[in-house]
Amino acid sequence: MPIPRTNFANALEVETLADYIGFIKDSCSETGIILFRGQRQDFDLLPKIARIKTIASVTVCEEQMLNELKKRSIPFLSVRIENDWNWLALAQHHGLPTRLLDWTQNPLAALWFVVDNPPVEDHHGVVWSYKPAPSDIVVSKEDRSPFDGTRTEVFQPDHITSRIVAQGGWFTVHKYQSLENRRDFIALNNLRRARPLLQKLIVPAERFAPLRRELDRCGINSSLIYPGLEGLCGHIQWMYSYYSDEVLE
Numbered sequence: 001m002p003i004p005r006t007n008f009a010n011a012l013e014v015e016t017l018a019d020y021i022g023f024i025k026d027s028c029s030e031t032g033i034i035l036f037r038g039q040r041q042d043f044d045l046l047p048k049i050a051r052i053k054t055i056a057s058v059t060v061c062e063e064q065m066l067n068e069l070k071k072r073s074i075p076f077l078s079v080r081i082e083n084d085w086n087w088l089a090l091a092q093h094h095g096l097p098t099r100l101l102d103w104t105q106n107p108l109a110a111l112w113f114v115v116d117n118p119p120v121e122d123h124h125g126v127v128w129s130y131k132p133a134p135s136d137i138v139v140s141k142e143d144r145s146p147f148d149g150t151r152t153e154v155f156q157p158d159h160i161t162s163r164i165v166a167q168g169g170w171f172t173v174h175k176y177q178s179l180e181n182r183r184d185f186i187a188l189n190n191l192r193r194a195r196p197l198l199q200k201l202i203v204p205a206e207r208f209a210p211l212r213r214e215l216d217r218c219g220i221n222s223s224l225i226y227p228g229l230e231g232l233c234g235h236i237q238w239m240y241s242y243y244s245d246e247v248l249e
Helices: 017-027 058-072 084-093 107-115 162-166 205-217 229-239
Strands: 035-039 100-104 125-130 153-155 169-173 176-179 182-185 198-203
Touching: 017 107, 017 198, 017 205, 035 107, 058 084, 084 100, 084 162, 084 169, 100 107, 107 125, 107 198, 107 205, 162 169, 198 205
Parallel strands: none
Antiparallel strands: 035 100, 035 125, 100 169, 125 198, 153 169, 176 182
């Protein structure tokens, strides 16, 4: 059975896939949207734009990076991007720092993001589950900007890439706090109103390899998560090799 591990009020430990599925069955059966996020390391729930050093104001650089993407990405797009919500989603899925944080409605995909590679220096990984309040879910994106919100919210992007579809992609869009004594993004797990809606699951480093194998037997691997040749080749390579935390059978 999962057991408490960290100082986060709702932290539980997951040893096996059966533990994890048991948690989903016991804790995530009610109606409403439930989102999951897997992390190889136990960091705060902050968007990438808040974790890099920018050459100017973070909001100025954020705007300029997105404008650069809009100008230079046209030859590579297969669909027309209609609004800044989807532009941010596209940027996020291709590695550009944004105020978005990735989530998925697929709990098995979230666990795969934790264990798909060996642990970092034997640190444990985490899966977060989040049950956003209905008032925090963006319903209409056509008449508002993701940069003008008054609080951190949740939205589902349009299916503009195959990865968003395969990963059941959702995002939290984080509010930039600009007060006299504070100018930064606030981690979701540090928001008073969000903490009761979050659940933290600890994945011990020594369980990465067994869970990776269990997920693969259930069809959760890079060829599913990253549809296309890159994900397929990654899965084929893994089938015929082994990682540093795996034992050759």
